[in-house]
Amino acid sequence: MAGLTAAAVAAVAFLAYQASANVPADLSVKPPAPSSAAPSAPAADRPKQPARNPLAVPANSGTGERVVYALRDRRVWLVDARNKALRTFSVMPSTVSPPPGAYAVTSRSGSVRGSDGVQIEHVVRFATVEDVSVGFSAAVDGSTPSPDPSKRTGGVRMKREDGDALWSFAVIGAKVVVVP
Numbered sequence: 001m002a003g004l005t006a007a008a009v010a011a012v013a014f015l016a017y018q019a020s021a022n023v024p025a026d027l028s029v030k031p032p033a034p035s036s037a038a039p040s041a042p043a044a045d046r047p048k049q050p051a052r053n054p055l056a057v058p059a060n061s062g063t064g065e066r067v068v069y070a071l072r073d074r075r076v077w078l079v080d081a082r083n084k085a086l087r088t089f090s091v092m093p094s095t096v097s098p099p100p101g102a103y104a105v106t107s108r109s110g111s112v113r114g115s116d117g118v119q120i121e122h123v124v125r126f127a128t129v130e131d132v133s134v135g136f137s138a139a140v141d142g143s144t145p146s147p148d149p150s151k152r153t154g155g156v157r158m159k160r161e162d163g164d165a166l167w168s169f170a171v172i173g174a175k176v177v178v179v180p
Helices: 002-021 159-171
Strands: 067-068 073-079 085-090 101-104 105-111 118-127 133-140 157-158 174-180
Touching: 073 118, 073 159, 073 174, 085 159, 101 105, 118 174, 133 159, 157 159
Parallel strands: 067 174, 133 157
Antiparallel strands: 067 073, 073 085, 101 174, 105 118, 118 133
């Protein structure tokens, strides 16, 4: 019986050694002590935060009819006067982006050649950053490639059907809100 116990202890010791030898280094760091003396509730007992709806109009984008452009999300919303999103779509940002804030549509062009040489349509300009005009547009060929990082361009590209919707919505003077 003593031999069986010794073999079991040896096996457990060997397995413990193997486990400790394979532990990633970052797991050996102790977590910081909690700032309050009260124990925290287990994750299962905490109220669940509702998942953020990635298609919801950003809360910090103002009110009323507007175009909302979220830089980080690479997304545009067309919002009606009742603050309801009529449409949302992803965009490919340009190399030059305006700082967050409220703008107004200053000019529009039906069809031109973009600063990157691509034929574009439904250009809706709303900002100028260091002599670069910033606006929304759609490539006539339907492409939305990443911009050349070596060029300073202000064209925020979208699919043609999204460009059509934005063109109809964002007339001269329309509000454009840029959020981070």
